[in-house]
Amino acid sequence: MAIIAQLSDIHLAAGRDGEVDDGSGPVRALRAAVSSLLTLPARPDAVVLTGDLADGGLPAEYARLHALLSPLPMAVYPMPGNHDDRDALRAVFKDHPAVAATGTGPQAPLQYAVDVAGARLVCCDTTVDGHPHGHLDEERLRWLDDTLAAAPDTPTIVATHHPPYPIGIRFIDDMRFVDPAGFAAVVERHPQIVRVISGHVHRGSVGSVGGKVSTTCPSTYRQLFLDLTRPGRAAVTGEPAGFAIHLVDERGSATTHFVPTGNYRPLMDVE
Template identity: 90%
Template sequence: MAIIAQLSDIHLAAGRDGEVDDGSGPVRALRTAVSSLLSLPARPDAVVLTGDLADCGRPAEYARLHALLSPLPMAVYPMPGNHDDRDALRAAFSDHPALAETGTGPQAPVQYAVDVAGIRLVCCDTTVDGHPHGHMSEDRLAWLDGTLGAAPDVPTIVATHHPPFPIGIRFIDDMRFVDPAGFAAVISRHRQVVRIISGHVHRGAVGSLAGKVSTTCPSTYRQLFLDLTRPGRAAVTGEPAGFAVHLVGDDGSATTHFVPTGNYRPLMDVE
């Protein structure tokens, strides 16, 4: 069984001086998330970061992110969201073999596939330069189709920043994955895909696409208010931050847990 942890929507922000304040909320929140992850009885085999890692896409934000993640002993796989800058992300993670192979042109898509404990993790780039919504061009879809086709018998998680299903929160759906039909068509051709995981929503949600379970991840920083009315209120809440843990069996079974950050120890044994 493979265990993949998912951290998302970290939003490290540099101040006016161009540096990230170590006392800021996002920094404290990420430290707590890393500590919580390390306290799990079964440590994940890898960690995927599903976008909006920085708030403004500045080099200092990614440098601080890289340092804050350094206590993690397992592989970490970053990917961009609509707040991120691909080139700055690549530069900060220049020691990351997978990112080094994603292209050298300005703002080339950050998309790659890696093997994790017997399964595959395929990281897609759904960001659109200068816009908050998501989209995958024909070139990106062709890359995904070919990448999935290269290992048809290996259970696979596909990761995106923008979720490919409607959330029901108006202002998040306004920044939706535009025209996910092409993405769904590619996914439907590959039976080994066992889960689609995304960020962007700042809370855990479960949907479906092309017959596959699709999930979003809590933010390590702030959660969005669950207002399903129209037009609805765009607001953050005091709900606890969190992350997701995905379990994938050799037989293709998949389970997702949503974990609040904090030091939660067993209160009593129940058997």
């Protein structure tokens, strides 16, 4: 069984001096998330970071991110969100073979596929330069289709930053995955896909795309207020930070758990 942890929307931010304050909220929150992962009884086989890793897309933010993730003994797979800069992210994570192989042109899409304990993780780049919304153009959709076709018998998780289904929170849907029909058509063509996972929403949710279960991940930092009215209030809440754990078994069945950050211990045995 493959166990893949998902951390998202970390938003490390540099101050006026260009450095990331070690006492800042995002830093403390990421340390807590890393600590929580390390205390799980079954450690994940890999960790995927589904975008908005930095707040301003600055090299110092990615350098601090890289250092804060260093206690994790498993492979870590970063991908960009609308707050990220692909080139700065790629430069700092150049020691990751999958990232290093994603291209050398300015702002080339940062997308790749890796094998994880008998499953496959396909990381898509839905970012649009200079804009908060997401999109996969024909070239990126062709890459996704070809990548999936290369391993039709391997249970696969497809990761994006922008979710490919409506969330119901007005200002998040204003920054939506634009024209997801092409993406849905590709997903529907490949039955080995067991889950589509995304970030961007700063809270857990479950939807569907192309006949597959699709989920979003809590933020390791701040959660968004669940206001489903119109126009709704754009606000953060005091809800606990968190992350997601995705299990993929040998039969190609997938299960997702949403985990609040914290080192929770068993209170009592129940059997």
